[in-house]
Amino acid sequence: MFDKILIANRGEIAVRIIRTCREMGIRTVAVCSDVDKNSLHAQLADESVCIGPYRAKDSYLNMERILSAAIQTHSQAIHPGFGFLSENSKFVKLCGKCGIKFIGPDQSCIEKMGDKLEARNIMIAAGVPVIPGTNNPIKNAKQAFELAKEIGFPVIVKAVHGGGGKGMRIVMDASEFDTMFETAKKESKNAFDSEEMYIEKYLTNTRHIEFQILGDSFGNVIHLGERDCSIQKRNQKMIEETPSVAINEELRQKMGDTAVKAAKAVNYNSAGTIEFLLDENYNYYFMEMNTRIQVEHPVTEMVTGTDLIKEMINISLGKELSLKQEDVVFSGHAIECRINAEDPDNCFMPCPGTITDMHFPGGNGIRIDSALFRGYEIPACYDSMIAKLIVHGRTREDAINKMRSALGEMVIQGVKTNIDFHYAVMSEKEFADGDFEKINESLKERCC
Amino acid sequence: MLQGMFKKTLKAKSNEKVKDSIQKSQIPNGLFKKCPSCDQIVYAEDIISNYYSCPNCDNYFRIGAKTRINMVADKGSFKEWDNNLETKDPLSFPGYQKKLANFKSATHIDEAIITGECLIREQAVAIGVMESEFLMGSMGSIVGEKITRLIEKATELKLPVVIFCCSGGARMQEGIFSLMQMAKTSQALKRHSEEGNLYISILTDPTTGGVTASFAMLGDVILAEPGALIGFAGPRVIEQTIKQKLPKDFQTSEFLLEHGFIDRIVKRNQMRKTISFLIRSSK
Numbered sequence: 001m002f003d004k005i006l007i008a009n010r011g012e013i014a015v016r017i018i019r020t021c022r023e024m025g026i027r028t029v030a031v032c033s034d035v036d037k038n039s040l041h042a043q044l045a046d047e048s049v050c051i052g053p054y055r056a057k058d059s060y061l062n063m064e065r066i067l068s069a070a071i072q073t074h075s076q077a078i079h080p081g082f083g084f085l086s087e088n089s090k091f092v093k094l095c096g097k098c099g100i101k102f103i104g105p106d107q108s109c110i111e112k113m114g115d116k117l118e119a120r121n122i123m124i125a126a127g128v129p130v131i132p133g134t135n136n137p138i139k140n141a142k143q144a145f146e147l148a149k150e151i152g153f154p155v156i157v158k159a160v161h162g163g164g165g166k167g168m169r170i171v172m173d174a175s176e177f178d179t180m181f182e183t184a185k186k187e188s189k190n191a192f193d194s195e196e197m198y199i200e201k202y203l204t205n206t207r208h209i210e211f212q213i214l215g216d217s218f219g220n221v222i223h224l225g226e227r228d229c230s231i232q233k234r235n236q237k238m239i240e241e242t243p244s245v246a247i248n249e250e251l252r253q254k255m256g257d258t259a260v261k262a263a264k265a266v267n268y269n270s271a272g273t274i275e276f277l278l279d280e281n282y283n284y285y286f287m288e289m290n291t292r293i294q295v296e297h298p299v300t301e302m303v304t305g306t307d308l309i310k311e312m313i314n315i316s317l318g319k320e321l322s323l324k325q326e327d328v329v330f331s332g333h334a335i336e337c338r339i340n341a342e343d344p345d346n347c348f349m350p351c352p353g354t355i356t357d358m359h360f361p362g363g364n365g366i367r368i369d370s371a372l373f374r375g376y377e378i379p380a381c382y383d384s385m386i387a388k389l390i391v392h393g394r395t396r397e398d399a400i401n402k403m404r405s406a407l408g409e410m411v412i413q414g415v416k417t418n419i420d421f422h423y424a425v426m427s428e429k430e431f432a433d434g435d436f437e438k439i440n441e442s443l444k445e446r447c448c
Numbered sequence: 449m450l451q452g453m454f455k456k457t458l459k460a461k462s463n464e465k466v467k468d469s470i471q472k473s474q475i476p477n478g479l480f481k482k483c484p485s486c487d488q489i490v491y492a493e494d495i496i497s498n499y500y501s502c503p504n505c506d507n508y509f510r511i512g513a514k515t516r517i518n519m520v521a522d523k524g525s526f527k528e529w530d531n532n533l534e535t536k537d538p539l540s541f542p543g544y545q546k547k548l549a550n551f552k553s554a555t556h557i558d559e560a561i562i563t564g565e566c567l568i569r570e571q572a573v574a575i576g577v578m579e580s581e582f583l584m585g586s587m588g589s590i591v592g593e594k595i596t597r598l599i600e601k602a603t604e605l606k607l608p609v610v611i612f613c614c615s616g617g618a619r620m621q622e623g624i625f626s627l628m629q630m631a632k633t634s635q636a637l638k639r640h641s642e643e644g645n646l647y648i649s650i651l652t653d654p655t656t657g658g659v660t661a662s663f664a665m666l667g668d669v670i671l672a673e674p675g676a677l678i679g680f681a682g683p684r685v686i687e688q689t690i691k692q693k694l695p696k697d698f699q700t701s702e703f704l705l706e707h708g709f710i711d712r713i714v715k716r717n718q719m720r721k722t723i724s725f726l727i728r729s730s731k
Contacts, residue, residue, distance in 0.1 A: 002462055025460020043450045046457050064489045071473050094491070099473040191562050375449050 002026050002077050005103070006070045007045065009081030010060060010211065012371045012388060013293070017079050017378035020309040029073045032067055033059035033381045040371040047073055054381045060084045063091050063102045067098050077316060079309070083383070086292040087114060093203050103316045105215075105270040105291050112266050115303070117160045123286045125267035127410050128258055131277065131285040133200030134319040141181045144199060146389035148177055151201050157181050159188030160196035166189060170202050188206035190366055203285070205437060207246050207278040208232070210290075211259035212300045214323070215268040216315050219356040221258040227296055230436040231425075233348060233443040238297035238418075239425065241335040245396065245434035246278060255284055260325075262286060271297070271312045295338065295388070298369060302334035302392040332392055333399040337407065337422040339370075339387040341378050352380040356414035361406040365392040378415060386412070389422075400426055468719065500715035508673055508716070510653060513562040513577040516612055521566035521575070522718045523696055528564040530597050535559060535590045541621040551582050559613070560585045563598040567605065569724035574602035576611040580654075582628035584616035587659055591619070592629020595663060599636040599647075608646040608727050610635075613664040617657015630662035637666050646730040649724060651678050651701065669726055670710045671719075678710075 005021055007014045014030060018041060021028045030045030035054045042048040049069040051104040052059035058064065061084055070078055078100055080086035089110040095102040104110075113119045117137055118324055120365045123130050137160050138144045153174055159167025167188030169180040181197065189195050207230045215221040228244035229237045247255065259274040266289075273294050275287040297308050306323070314322070342348045354377045360368050370387035378386060389406055393399035407423040425431050430438040478719070480489045485507035495502060500509045511519075517526050527536045535558070537544050552558060560582040565574050576598050576702035595611065602609045614627040618626035637647055649667030651660075660680050664670075672678060679699035687694055697703045714722045 003459070022457045025458055027457045027459060038449060040450065044454050064475075067475060071475060074473070076473065090491070094479070097479060274596050373450060395630070400713065 002313070002413045003099070004029060004073065004075045005077045005079055006031065006066070006075035007041070007079050007081065008060065008085055009079075009083070010036055010039065010041055010371075010382065011386070012142050012369045013081040013295075015044060015371045016369050017081060017309050017375075018044050020307055020313070022402060023307075024310060024313065026313070027193070029075050031060070031069050035381065039376070049073060054379065056084065056382075063088075063094055067094060067100065070100050071098065075100065075105050077313075080292065082294060086207075087290070089114065098413070101316050101438060103270075103312050104327075105268055106271060109266045109268050109269045109270075110223075110291045113291050113383040114162060114163075116158060116162065116288065117196070119289060120198070121284075122240065122265050123262055126261055128262045128265070128286045129284065131200045131203065131287070134198045137196035137198060139185070139195045141178050141185075144181050144197065145174075145177050148199050149174065151199060153177075154202040154204070156200050156202040158200065159184065159194065160191055160198055161192040161194045162188055163192075165377065167197075172202075178390065198348050198381045203277055203279050204392055205232075205280050207244070207436065208237075208275065209244055209247065209255065209284065210273045210275040210294075210299065211256055213259055213263045213268060213272045213274055214308070214311055214315070214321055215263050215270065215272070216259070216321045217318060218320050219264070219267065220321045221263045221268060222321060222323060223259050224300050224306060224308075224328055225330050226252060226255065227299055228436075231294060231439055231443070233440075233447055236441070237296060237338065239335065239337055239422070241297055241396075242299045243330065243333065247282075248381040251282060251284075258284070258286075260349045262289065270315055283437050296336050297387070298388060299336045302365075302367065302390060303330050303332055304328055305331070331420075332394045333396045334390060334392045335399045336388055336390045336405050337403065338385050338418075339389055339410070339412070339422070340378070340384045340418050341386050341415045342384050342418055343416040343419050344446060348446065349368040350380070350384040351416040352378045352384070353415040354378070355412060357411065359409070359411040359415060360387075361389075361409035363406075365402055366390075366406050367392070372412070375381060384399065386417070388413075397432075400432060450487075461558065478592065494500065501716065506674070508675060510580050510614070512581055513557070513579040513612075514551055516577045517566065519716065520610075520723060522568065522570065522601065525567035526575075527562055527566070529601065530594050531558065532565060533559070533590050533593060535588065537621070538589070538625050539621070539623050540591060541623075543619040547583070547621075555579075555581045557582050559590045559594065560587070561591045561594050562592045563731060565605075566721060568610070568727070571724060571727050572605075572607055573723075573727065574598050574605070574607045574609045576609070578612060578659075580614045585595045585614045585659075586608060586619035587626055587629050588619035588622040589625045591631060592626070592632050595629075596636045599633070599640050603640040603645060605645050606643070606645060608648065609731065610648045610650065610723055611663060612650045612652055613655040613659055613669075614652045615655060615657065615659035615664075617659060627658060631657050633665060635664040636665055641668070646727065648726055650714075650719070650723075651676055654713050655679050656680065656682070665709075668730075669712075671712050671714045672704065672710045674701060674713050674715060676701045678704055688712040 004027040007017050017063050028045040030042045030048040031051045032042040033054045035226045049066040066084045085091040088108045092102045092107040154172045157169045169184040212224040227240050227242045229240045231239040273290040276284045278284045341351050368391040391402040393402050402424040481492050483502040486505035500511045561578045561623045563576040649670050651672040657680045
């Protein structure tokens with residue numbers, strides 16, 4: 001067992017990881033930037049090291065400082081959480097060189113899945129369905145146009161080394177292709193120093209269904225069911241739930257098997273997620289693999305009774321998976337709402353500030369992952385997500401009722417939040433009916 | 449606010465041991481480097497993959513002659529010339545021989561320049577690259593001789609000459625013999641030029657003294673790396689002589705470009721392409 005783990009992250013995910021470590025009897029080291037010195041993760045950990053100023057590149061993204069903190073505190077492993085260095089293969093390599101265990105997949109998995117085109121080609125070779133598109137990097141607009149015509153408009157132009165929506169453009173028809181391709185290429189050059197692009201068919205009216213994967217170093221891979229993350233604003237997930245209303249048991253099994261096959265294709269050895277797009281005709285396509293723990297992982301934990309962070313730590317210790325596929329039992333329905341410090345009436349603009357008063361709901365089947373406390377000052381320089389409210393009910397209807405009740409009880413004062421917005425969504429008929437397309441449309445209207 | 453409110457983690461009682469390799473955590477020597485320009489600690493491999501420059505501020509690190517050759521020459525095309533010349537101590541300068549021996553064993557290089565021929569994008573060139581690690585790239589009689597032979601052979605073979613200059617100037621331990629190399633190399637270049645051959649001089653950090661005063665400034669085309677120190681006497685000597693304050697960027701490649709001493713500043717990642725373009729254009 002590890003004696004001590006450093007958590008290279010902040011906010012609720014750092015707190016969430018520290019909690020599991022405390023439960024496992026592993027001492028923890030938090031790293032924080034100067035504005036985070038009083039934050040919950042820095043207080044809850046057994047030790048805390050300030051690693052630099054607020055800018056992420058000088059603190060949470062600074063590999064040398066994080067490694068130095070790990071060595072100084074005699075930490076044996078680093079959990080990266082999500083975002084920051086969680087999918088940085090160079091960081092994984094450096095941890096290895098310094099004799100520190102990276103709690104996550106091997107460097108090669110991150111590299112392969114980080115190169116979107118390589119990931120695509122690996123999936124094709126493994127027999128995993130992918131969205132119709134190009135299989136080689138393209139730089140030339142003319143050549144790209146010919147390929148786009150072959151695929152058929154609308155198409156989506158993506159950066160091979162891209163991510164986070166950058167270097168990506170949806171092209172509805174041929175007339176705007178050249179401009180869109182060049183803009184996306186330029187964006188990719190600036191953000192990722194690469195002009196390599198690829199093109200995929202743009203599918204409309206799709207659902208975003210992802211499967212939670214666990215793999216160990218012995219080649220065992222299982223899935224823990226799906227999460228429906230179709231409700232998004234500006235490509236950012238807002239509400240997630242499991243199971244999805246869009247798929248039946250037969251399709252669930254088929255998609256789950258495909259997800260396992262996809263993870264096995266890269267010898268995946270940690271917790272990860274295979275993202276699929278599901279079209280109206282129930283065809284599903286591999287979109288990408290996230291080689292880390294995800295924000296929405298608690299819904300899976302609620303219905304399967306697992307602790308994914310605990311599993312990740314055990315896998316890193318070289319242990320075999322404690323579960324086999326047939327041991328995974330799904331029970332009930334879970335929904336997560338991401339509570340952000342933002343103003344839904346003003347294009348969801350972030351609203352940092354100080355928490356003057358707060359009350360969190362509780363009771364059976366309610367979980368809150370948050371780093372808030374009274375008097376906490378939400379810094380403007382980081383993500384605006386301040387809490388995740390997760391509920392677990394016997395049925396979807398139960399879960400919706402519970403979520404509405406919990407949102408109605410939740411109080412966060414001092415900053416604007418999207419609590420009331422979530423409350424309204426939970427009360428809408430469209431949500432109850434699973435008609436997420438309509439909800440996304442109204443979200444789009446609110447986004448400026 | 450919540451300071452000291454939480455109980456510490458109760459350590460698990462476990463007989464399991466973490467693998468030995470995990471317990472010995474340390475940052476290996478040389479994994480990171482501090483950039484002298486921006487003071488940031490940078491991953492050494494990032495510096496190398498970024499053409500030996502700081503990924504944070506683009507400051508150029510000095511590079512050895514062999515690395516430089518690998519950077520510009522077509523893979524495996526370099527053939528060294530005149531690597532059998534032995535440095536003598538003509539003035540019996542105190543400590544010179546010992547110094548030479550120390551440098552040779554520390555750097556595994558025999559002198560402050562490597563010369564030879566190679567292909568740059570499939571075009572044959574005679575190339576000389578000075579080595580700052582060896583007595584600060586100073587020019588003694590062997591350096592001068594190797595450059596002269598390089599130019600003479602290039603004249604004979606009708607090859608363009610490319611020299612990467614990097615030097616503290618003439619080698620004081622060889623006195624007048626060092627200064628004589630200035631005239632010798634310049635004469636050879638004159639003959640090379642009269643035969644209609646191209647000479648590209650590339651000034652890197654630092655190019656000073658007798659080297660600046662001879663072959664470094666005689667290129668048909670003179671290129672320089674960004675931010676390189678280029679001059680004859682050092683700024684302190686000049687300030688004391690003329691009794692005036694010098695501009696802040698005095699003796700940098702940018703200053704020299706602005707004042708018409710060099711033709712272009714070329715980044716390392718563009719160097720191979722630029723040299724190849726110049727050679728092709730001269731034909």
